Amino acid sequence: MDRYFSECGLFWRPLGGNNIDQISGHCYQYTDIKDLKSGLTASTIVVDLGKFDNHQALGVRNSAAAVPDIRELLQTPFLNPEAIFLTHSHPDHLNGIVHYLKAGYTLPPLFGGKYTLMILEELYDEFKVPRSIRPQFNIIHDGDVIKCGSLKIEVLASSHTCFDSFGLIIKAFDGTTVYHTGDMKTDNSTYFRKPTNLKRLRQLAGKVNFSVADFCGITSDGIAVREVDTFKKLVELIKKSRKRKIFIPVYPTHAEMYLVAFLAALKLKKNVIFYGYHDFYT
Numbered sequence: 001m002d003r004y005f006s007e008c009g010l011f012w013r014p015l016g017g018n019n020i021d022q023i024s025g026h027c028y029q030y031t032d033i034k035d036l037k038s039g040l041t042a043s044t045i046v047v048d049l050g051k052f053d054n055h056q057a058l059g060v061r062n063s064a065a066a067v068p069d070i071r072e073l074l075q076t077p078f079l080n081p082e083a084i085f086l087t088h089s090h091p092d093h094l095n096g097i098v099h100y101l102k103a104g105y106t107l108p109p110l111f112g113g114k115y116t117l118m119i120l121e122e123l124y125d126e127f128k129v130p131r132s133i134r135p136q137f138n139i140i141h142d143g144d145v146i147k148c149g150s151l152k153i154e155v156l157a158s159s160h161t162c163f164d165s166f167g168l169i170i171k172a173f174d175g176t177t178v179y180h181t182g183d184m185k186t187d188n189s190t191y192f193r194k195p196t197n198l199k200r201l202r203q204l205a206g207k208v209n210f211s212v213a214d215f216c217g218i219t220s221d222g223i224a225v226r227e228v229d230t231f232k233k234l235v236e237l238i239k240k241s242r243k244r245k246i247f248i249p250v251y252p253t254h255a256e257m258y259l260v261a262f263l264a265a266l267k268l269k270k271n272v273i274f275y276g277y278h279d280f281y282t
């Protein structure tokens with residue numbers, strides 16, 4: 001611990017996250033160090049605790065999953081996290097929770113959206129995590145402000161391809177402010193409400209010192225296709241097709257994809273059959 005905590009201020013450490021070519025378990029540590037008469041004190045939060053998309057690629061035989069390593073935080077009283085914030089429900093941001101609980105670790109209270117809780121409860125059931133060891137879950141909303149020791153966390157609506165995605169404005173005791181985006185798009189044509197809270201972001205723009213935006217494909221130029229354009233294109237393609245049945249493959253964890261497909265079918269008065277596997281969330 002002394003290794004890296006010799007001065008006051010906000011300390012940030014990525015414990016997981018995307019590589020340039022691979023989606024992996026997201027996890028970030030924020031520790032705010034304050035100097036009191038009694039010595040240094042720390043307030044730590046963790047943002048996201050995901051699992052790797054393809055843990056087999058790591059080459060560990062008979063492994064069930066690969067997750068970011070937060071053992072040091074859980075086992076060092078000075079660094080014990082006060083909370084884990086879950087930006088959204090995708091496996092690379094969420095699924096590490098069940099693996100830590102299954103391995104016998106006690107986790108601090110969780111903060112996330114209602115949909116994230118619904119997906120987590122499915123995971124608890126699937127992995128047979130007893131109720132007695134499930135951490136407390138606090139549902140958060142756009143605009144909520146949560147104090148964790150000397151850290152102040154403001155919740156920001158943030159549109160993504162699943163419900164209830166959030167960004168976080170993390171403010172340290174000395175005023176240092178970080179915008180942690182989570183997975184996010186600035187497309188306000190999203191079919192999920194609320195879209196990214198750009199109004200609040202504009203208000204905060206001058207006060208944000210750093211931004212953590214660990215997007216996949218961040219090195220590509222340009223702007224992603226807007227959801228409303230995907231919808232229009234899909235309607236056009238279905239209209240053109242002379243087939244009686246049309247198959248639209250979607251990622252099950254990206255609910256906006258099948259919502260757009262469903263709305264296109266509704267517009268053209270087509271029947272819809274959902275088909276998928278039981279391991280919907282893993």
Ligand SMILES: [Zn+2]
Binds near residue numbers: 088090160183
């Ligand atoms: Zn995501």
